[in-house]
């Protein structure tokens with residue numbers, strides 16, 4: 001009886017140490033990702049009337065513009081695509097995305113990066129990113145949004 005108790009205690013201690021070690025590992029991984037791949041935790045940047053997204057500034061005119069030495073992109077994620085359909089930026093320059101949806105919930109996953117916010121109708125999502133490699137990045141919707149969800153793609157072209 002006494003011995004069994006000690007065995008259980010040893011297992012418990014083992015699992016506690018394992019659990020704490022995993023927490024440490026996750027903290028290290030998250031810190032590394034944030035420092036090396038760009039912090040892409042999206043933030044709410046205000047609310048918007050879903051019914052007027054397509055007709056009110058700034059989303060009525062989806063675009064990428066240069067502000068100072070940086071880019072600002074106003075993006076509509078709609079069923080079934082993205083506007084602008086192609087976002088063109090230069091490598092190494094900060095891009096601030098403002099994204100919203102005029103209909104249902106969508107995704108904005110940029111392949112090869114850790115950009116992956118949910119786009120919620122009525123909310124403006126803001127995130128910043130610096131593309132370190134030139135190339136074409138596909139934007140994928142990963143929130144099931146309707147019959148043509150699987151054909152919902154966008155494109156980011158990063159030039160040298």
Ligand SMILES: [Cu+2]
Nearest residue numbers: 106141145152
């Ligand atoms: Cu979608």
